[in-house]
Amino acid sequence: MLEYPRWKFILAALILVLSTLYALPNLYKQDAAVQITANRGSVVDAALRDRVAGLLDAAGIPYKSVAEEGGNLLVRLASDDQLRAAQLLRSEFEGGYTVAQNLASTVPRWLELIGARPMLLGLDLQGGVHFLLQVDQKAALEKRETAYAEQIRAVLREQRIGAQEVLVRPNDILVRLSRAEDLSRAMARVAADAPELTLQLLSGSAGPGFTAALPPTAVQALLTETINQNAAILRNRINALGVAEPVVQRQGDSRIVVQLPGVQDTALAKRVIGATATLEYRAALLTGADAIEAERTGRIPPEGRLYYMRERAPDGSRIPVVLAKRVIASGDQLVAATSITDPETGTPGVSVTLNASAGQRMFEFTSQNVGKPMAVVYIERTPEVRIVNGEEVRSTRVTEEIISLATIRGVFSRQFQTTGLESPAEAQQLALLLRSGALAAPMEFVEERIIGPSLGAENIERGVKTIVASFLIVLVFFLVYYRMFGLVTNLALLLNLLMLVAIMSIMGATITLPGLAAIALTVGLSVDANVLINERIREELRAGNTPLNSIVVGYEKASGTIFDANITTLLAGVALFVFGTGPIKGFAIALIIGILTSMYTAVSVSRGIVTLIYGGRRKLAGLAI
Template identity: 60%
Template sequence: MLTYARWQYFVILIVLLFSALYALPNAFPQDPAVQVTANRGGTVDEALLARVESLLQEADIDTKAVELDEGNLLVRLSDPASQVVAADALRPALGNDYVVALNLASTVPDWLSALGATSMPLGLDLRGGVHFTMQVDQDATLDKRLDVTAEDLRVLLRENRVRYQSVERRPDNTVIATLADAGQVDQARDLIATSEPTLQLSTQGNTVTARVSDAELQQMAADALEQNVGTLRNRINALGVAEPVITRQGDDRIVVQLPGVQDTAQAKRIIGATATLEYRAVVEGNPYDAVTSGVVPPQAEIYYRTEVGPDGNPIPVLLNKRVIATGDQLVGATSGIDPQTSSPAVSVRLNNAGGQRMFDFTSQNVGKPMAVVFIERVPEVRMVGGEEVRTVRVDREVISVANINGVFGKDFQTTGLESMQFAADLALQLRSGSLAAPMDFVEERVVGPSLGAENVERGMKAVFYSFVFTLLFFLVYYRVFGLITCIALLLNLLAVVAVMSMFGATLTLPGLAGIALTVALSVDANVLINERIREELRAGLPPRAAIAAGYEKAVGTIVDANLTAILAGLALFAFGTGPVKGFAVALIVGITTSMYTAVSASRGIATLIYGGRRKLKSLAI
């Protein structure tokens, strides 16, 4: 019998309202915008807002609005050309204290946003997006390798009671260990050869020279590039950016494309950061006297805290040259609030080697202070002789000094951080892995706004005309049941857009092709149902019984065909990258929704039209 329960009509109504609500934000176009985010040392407040407004007025740039938005400053503009001009005007004026990035600002009404409804991000090929080309500093990789080698040799000689005067690195890519006793040269050479078999060793007098081979230098450069690519993937995945494109370009460059990103300033700060931590012992002594006189204890270096003293200058502190543990030995980090001090904190877990060194140090220094040093490499560009010279400035700040209250090893907490945002960013950088070498942004641009608009227009035309042609064909060929099919198709398209918007799936040009394909698959399902109903009518079944039999007998075939297509989509998503994944996502979502709209929703509409007629003699099919 042709029946359809009331609760099933209620489900159709819920699906319709849900689809319309969560697809609605896509009807609100986004504003081209420039986003200003505070770097370390910068503050986003009303004073900055007034300063930005003044700078834009001086540059004769018209704005739609300049507003504070969740700790960021957002400048809304009328067109992409003004967006680029405004960004170029603000960057040099605001300096390194702020990150100025291109963005798209939502115009979705607050009541929709409060319900969690957002517009579907468009991919790089549809709306454009941020394109970064990043230069990897290979020299910094070598510097880091030599620094680690020098420290390892010091520890190795000290633990094996080989007395040395100094262990220092030289500009010619060597580390020279000068021993106190020339009679221990052979012993030191054997120890180093066993511990570091890849080093090229030579001896002269009371010195042992360790050189990094050319083959290892080339391997280090390749490994650094691969590690940076992997780290960028981890960081961007942690940001929730959909379908990023991260590829190598040559021997020392990485291309990063971020389509559909909502916060380019945050992305730029996170992916370009080379921040890490070092844990060092605090050396007894008066740091102010050391700064004034220039006389520093031989085992110490002068660092500065993030806080300022009564004189308005950063507070100096003497730290031991020897590093207890570094961020490279970290295997986990999460941000939170320290319950004792109610201040932002990062909970840290070290690997076994770092945990053992931390345990050994804290066992011998309970009650003594230990400092946490925040190290950040900041790319800089200077003009020398009319040419750009790119350098890296290394900033070292002591973010925390605390007494060791008890012995600990792998798991502990870094407290006293300046803000929850800084704690969250630091935990993300540490958790996603350290960059093997610092990177400089050598190119940043918005990709294809005009081409993206043309692609959107053509893609929407393709979907629109495919729907119109289907509508006309079904209305002529299947009459009333053609109308039912078109209503089901429209509900399917609405549901696809709603689901993809709700889950933040990025719509790409292949994604539009996937949506068009789901229209075809949904049509195929309705063709099976309609033809089955025709066969039942030819077999002599009454109209209502023919409708019921047509739906019931076609369901199995439709489910089999759609499940096969979904499995193909899952394979594309699992093994594909970039545009292929975009196609797979749209295909999987579209097929899933069409299985409901083509079978259940269309049957509900047919029952609503024909189910209540008592003297039904024929069907318009």
């Protein structure tokens, strides 16, 4: 008799049920949708929902539903009406709300509760967004020169050398000293502290002083480092967004290409990609009536600068505060940042951890200023595009506001919390930007394209037709050539495909056109394994072995050959996954999973089905093979 352990039957049945459940979400198509997100000061409520529905009705645009989902207002439409609805709503709600095209899931709630979700689709299947960004290398150079200027000022203060000015110019830094006798000592100390700078004495009647400049090789290295750093930071931000298989690559000397599969909300993508948000911690010099008087008269202390609170006064006016120009710590000195909710006040915030040097400065400042106020300044730089006289004008909007002004109650250093943010969503986004780091230089969007899902739908349809056609051909061939064992093989192949789709869905893997090719390839590998088994059984029958014994020997001898044949392909798939990027990785994932599932279904599942059919027969005259 054929033997097959009962636990293997139970395992196969369990795998069949789970594979069916977790592959099921892939049958539900996404709805074309328009997503409306509230900007600061706006809300998503029933009034907004009714207004949106009224606008769509008046324009004669049919819609499936208008409902609040995930804190946003989601309008589900037919794909042909998506662009028209987005343009209508964008023109109506510009400023107060962000309107973007999106794709909305239609998977039933009960499937979502067990963690079932559809496979992620690549840019070639689902569409998405394509950005081409220009890195502002001039700003990067100015930023580095400004940092060197601050470093020179600090060196001169430490050495008690008087300086009339330390000025950043287009190609160098001008340093004028108060006394000529301090010149040699100043240049020696600056050269020791910043050896990469080239120092030159001022000539003629320019007075005692010198210039400091980066040599051309250092400038070129800086520009290369800037674009590489921006690309790395963009990858971190996009990975934190959860976009599957993004493409972030350098193009030329100053551009970066970003492709985000499945993302239709270009507004969110641009905010996260292009925005530079950070925090600065500064001492408060004047608050209350003193700050209001300083604003009114314009008499700001030379070491101070005027800022405004995010919160407004009861009459709606802005609240001024004069802060020190000197920064105690800034966002680029953060080691970690996590969004939190203050347990005492319930307000959202960010828990931050500074690096060692910034932590030491914070410790020294708080030790000397207990009982005095310290402000947290939120700085955000957002790229903007305006149409002026029919032409695009690109600019960057800088927002600087005080989100927290609190009295220092005790001494702290590296770890503390910053509260005062408007919403948990803002806290999460700020934590994300702080974790991923500040961009080394600003970037502007040179090119922006939304790749619609229509081409992807055609690709999917062709890919599915290819797989279905190959399956049908294989199924018919096996039924005709191997008869009953052909039916067993077909059942194993179907379970193989079901398992492959289910596992890729659970993993959140991305399927692309190469991924569809990998699935078709694994079908071929699975066919190959089943052919080996069936032919082994036929050889044993021709050798005069009994039918039941031929089945046993055929599976045992073929299993080793199947393993050896697939292990080399599996290693090739692992190499593709480790060293490949984008679509190549998608191909490798589908190939690796397909090989593992095909070996299991061909060797174990098909044997279990054969055991169910022939295992109970003590006397078997022949096999339908």
